[in-house]
Amino acid sequence: MSAPTSLASLKAAAPVVLPSLLLCDFGHLADEVSRLESAGVRAFHLDVMDGDFVPNFTYGMPIVEAVRKATDLPIDCHLMIRQPERYVSTFRDAGADIITVHAEATDDLRGTLEAISATGAAAGIAINPGTPVATISPVLDACQLVLVMSVEAGFGGQSFNPIAIEKLSELRTLIAPDTVLEVDGGIGAETIARCAAAGAEWFVVGSAIFRSNDYARSVSELERIASQ
Numbered sequence: 001m002s003a004p005t006s007l008a009s010l011k012a013a014a015p016v017v018l019p020s021l022l023l024c025d026f027g028h029l030a031d032e033v034s035r036l037e038s039a040g041v042r043a044f045h046l047d048v049m050d051g052d053f054v055p056n057f058t059y060g061m062p063i064v065e066a067v068r069k070a071t072d073l074p075i076d077c078h079l080m081i082r083q084p085e086r087y088v089s090t091f092r093d094a095g096a097d098i099i100t101v102h103a104e105a106t107d108d109l110r111g112t113l114e115a116i117s118a119t120g121a122a123a124g125i126a127i128n129p130g131t132p133v134a135t136i137s138p139v140l141d142a143c144q145l146v147l148v149m150s151v152e153a154g155f156g157g158q159s160f161n162p163i164a165i166e167k168l169s170e171l172r173t174l175i176a177p178d179t180v181l182e183v184d185g186g187i188g189a190e191t192i193a194r195c196a197a198a199g200a201e202w203f204v205v206g207s208a209i210f211r212s213n214d215y216a217r218s219v220s221e222l223e224r225i226a227s228q
């Protein structure tokens with residue numbers, strides 16, 4: 001599935017909840033992927049961490065490849081790694097449809113976004129809670145997705161930081177209509193509505209899905225609240 005098609009159709013389907021594969025059962029990854037598919041998810045968010053840019057270490061290409069083998073749904077790769085430009089084509093080859101890099105992790109954000117687009121993947125920019133929108137406004141034309149972190153990148157299960165709300169509202173006025181606005185971190189029944197009202201259309205969810213034993217109910221309830 002090429003990124004633009006997956007991105008355009010997924011954007012048209014908003015609001016979309018994407019499960020964050022960080023708190024899932026990695027001992028039964030393929031089962032988790034098919035369980036999430038049966039629960040109605042329409043894309044997967046993979047949290048890649050290098051232990052350098054963020055104080056946590058998760059996984060790399062083998063897990064992306066395993067998820068790619070297990071599903072045809074779009075894979076949204078959130079690279080929490082320093083100098084992500086080194087690995088753009090590797091993650092595309094591993095199966096990523098969307099490759100999102102942190103503005104704080106590279107000295108050449110525009111070049112990195114262009115390199116992602118050159119692979120055929122959709123290019124995303126992520127910003128941590130402490131990073132102002134002004135940092136990325138000069139390069140918004142070079143991305144197809146903006147990810148606003150409502151927690152400090154690195155761990156699931158953190159509390160929602162409301163600074164994300166004003167950043168979502170500001171970005172909504174700055175980005176092109178076909179650019180996806182995504183929010184990630186501490187998203188649940190109490191926080192998703194405010195993010196949707198501020199303009200978010202994709203919602204990355206970890207603990208609010210994986211801490212429940214009914215994935216379908218969690219996903220449909222969160223998407224229902226976001227569409228109100």
Ligand code: DX5
Pocket residue numbers: 020022045047078080151152153154155156157158184185186187204205206207208
């Ligand atoms: C944090 C990750 C998020 C996180 C979301 O660095 O990017 O995707 O796993 O998990 P919750 O929903 O539990 O905050």
Ligand code: ZN
Pocket residue numbers: 020045046047078184204
């Ligand atoms: Zn993430």
